[in-house]
Amino acid sequence: MKVLNSIITWLFKQRIGQVEDMIKHPHVTQNKIFNQLINTAKNTNFGKEFEYSSIKTLDSFKERVPIYTYETLFPYIEKIMQGEQNVLWPTEIKWFAKSSGTTSGRSKFIPVSKEALDDCHFKGAKDTMAIYCHNNPDSKVFAGKSLIMGGSHQVNQLNDSSKYGDVSAVIMQNMPFWSQFIRTPELKIALLDEWEEKLELMAVQTLSQNVTNMAGVPTWTLVLIKRLLELSGKSDLSEIWPNLELYVHGGVNFQPYKQQFQQLISSPNMRYYQAYNASEGIFGMQIENHVDDMLLMLDYGVYYEFIPVTNASDERPQTLSLNEVEIGKPYAIVISTNSGLWRYKVGDLIEFTSVNPYKIKVVGRTKSFMNAFGEEVIVDNADMAIDMACKRTNAILKEYTAAPVYFSSGNQGTHEWIIEFAKQPTDIDEFTNILDSSLQEINSDYEAKRHKSIALSIPTVHAAPKGTFSTWLKQKGKLGGQNKVPRLNNDREMIDEVLALMN
Numbered sequence: 001m002k003v004l005n006s007i008i009t010w011l012f013k014q015r016i017g018q019v020e021d022m023i024k025h026p027h028v029t030q031n032k033i034f035n036q037l038i039n040t041a042k043n044t045n046f047g048k049e050f051e052y053s054s055i056k057t058l059d060s061f062k063e064r065v066p067i068y069t070y071e072t073l074f075p076y077i078e079k080i081m082q083g084e085q086n087v088l089w090p091t092e093i094k095w096f097a098k099s100s101g102t103t104s105g106r107s108k109f110i111p112v113s114k115e116a117l118d119d120c121h122f123k124g125a126k127d128t129m130a131i132y133c134h135n136n137p138d139s140k141v142f143a144g145k146s147l148i149m150g151g152s153h154q155v156n157q158l159n160d161s162s163k164y165g166d167v168s169a170v171i172m173q174n175m176p177f178w179s180q181f182i183r184t185p186e187l188k189i190a191l192l193d194e195w196e197e198k199l200e201l202m203a204v205q206t207l208s209q210n211v212t213n214m215a216g217v218p219t220w221t222l223v224l225i226k227r228l229l230e231l232s233g234k235s236d237l238s239e240i241w242p243n244l245e246l247y248v249h250g251g252v253n254f255q256p257y258k259q260q261f262q263q264l265i266s267s268p269n270m271r272y273y274q275a276y277n278a279s280e281g282i283f284g285m286q287i288e289n290h291v292d293d294m295l296l297m298l299d300y301g302v303y304y305e306f307i308p309v310t311n312a313s314d315e316r317p318q319t320l321s322l323n324e325v326e327i328g329k330p331y332a333i334v335i336s337t338n339s340g341l342w343r344y345k346v347g348d349l350i351e352f353t354s355v356n357p358y359k360i361k362v363v364g365r366t367k368s369f370m371n372a373f374g375e376e377v378i379v380d381n382a383d384m385a386i387d388m389a390c391k392r393t394n395a396i397l398k399e400y401t402a403a404p405v406y407f408s409s410g411n412q413g414t415h416e417w418i419i420e421f422a423k424q425p426t427d428i429d430e431f432t433n434i435l436d437s438s439l440q441e442i443n444s445d446y447e448a449k450r451h452k453s454i455a456l457s458i459p460t461v462h463a464a465p466k467g468t469f470s471t472w473l474k475q476k477g478k479l480g481g482q483n484k485v486p487r488l489n490n491d492r493e494m495i496d497e498v499l500a501l502m503n
Contacts, residue, residue: 097112
């Protein structure tokens with residue numbers, strides 16, 4: 001395995017020069033991607049509809065092609081799911097990445113082309129490891145196994161020749177043969193539909209293996225770690241996997257979970273890397289040890305546009321190009337991709353932390369916020385405030401969600417929070433006060449609404465029993481994989497369902 005580690009590390013490091021070139025020439029890189037996408041798709045049904053063959057500039061692209069959401073693009077996607085090809089992209093689409101769908105009644109099915117697999121998903125996974133090895137030249141990460149917390153897939157009932165599944169399952173099913181020798185658990189376990197059974201089998205199979213790196217959503221990774229500790233009788237994952245050195249996470253803010261990981265993995269060699277991975281592609285990744293922002297990856301067959309958050313709900317919002325963005329301002333991200341997603345609004349809010357190079361952090365979802373009273377609380381605000389409250393009350397977070405309580409006769413508006421703790425705070429009232437004051441420090445709009453409790457009264461916080469959110473996800477058919485609990489809601493549908501479970 002040492003020889004294999006040396007060979008794979010050397011191969012991955014060859015990519016570093018290309019990443020450095022992308023950093024030096026971001027606009028040239030993006031212009032090249034734009035022209036490639038337009039030229040490749042000009043003879044598709046979509047390309048003919050919008051006359052791609054005569055598009056020569058970004059301005060003409062913006063004038064002709066509207067911004068799409070999943071709902072407005074779905075009529076095209078549905079045709080592909082039923083077997084029609086050359087609709088949005090010229091090469092055959094056999095796979096669809098099924099999104100979690102926890103914020104709406106309908107799950108999303110994102111087309112995944114071979115180009116997207118090779119030039120985005122696989123390239124992103126390889127780049128994460130290449131950058132990690134470049135930053136840590138003494139790494140032996142390939143001397144053992146990579147544990148991936150994947151989802152599942154099944155045959156698409158609309159068309160027997162295509163399949164769908166969580167994006168992680170689609171990636172694992174299509175990995176090159178050699179990668180199966182360095183990953184665990186075996187594929188038939190990794191792709192099981194039944195999440196609880198899968199976790200148990202994963203724990204049993206990997207307990208005696210030499211796992212050096214892990215990747216997955218923090219919530220479910222923690223569940224697996226705790227099961228491994230139960231089975232082994234150990235209190236520290238470093239005793240089970242002494243060569244574990246890397247955990248790659250994404251999908252949610254890691255900060256509320258980091259303390260739990262550090263308590264369960266004491267190794268001084270342990271490092272945590274973040275990737276911005278979505279069903280639509282991999283968009284960014286951490287490029288240094290011990291940072292929390294990510295390099296925007298510009299050569300993955302994805303062309304980017306950005307909508308200032310103040311205009312995100314406009315009927316035809318104006319978009320900004322990469323050279324027009326500013327540091328510290330939230331933007332809704334819009335993508336055109338090598339799977340045929342055209343001017344597609346992903347639903348994420350990002351902020352740029354740097355423009356040389358272009359580095360970002362994800363600060364929330366365009367549909368995951370609270371703004372019932374003009375307070376404009378986004379997920380990034382909530383994560384930071386909860387982290388502060390946990391630290392000061394010796395609590396450890398597991399999951400949370402929040403929603404407004406609207407004005408009623410004789411009652412002011414407020415926010416209602418349901419928080420499931422891995423470790424309860426010493427005083428829930430103190431926790432609530434710190435959460436409230438921290439939000440006021442972070443968000444001036446929230447502070448203004450809370451001033452003298454004129455518009456908003458102090459929030460209500462419920463400590464949920466253990467397993468509450470897992471039960472809710474299971475009822476929704478969303479347990480495990482890439483599925484996440486929606487953090488903030490501007491309506492009460494979800495929070496009322498969870499409250500009913502608690503009662």
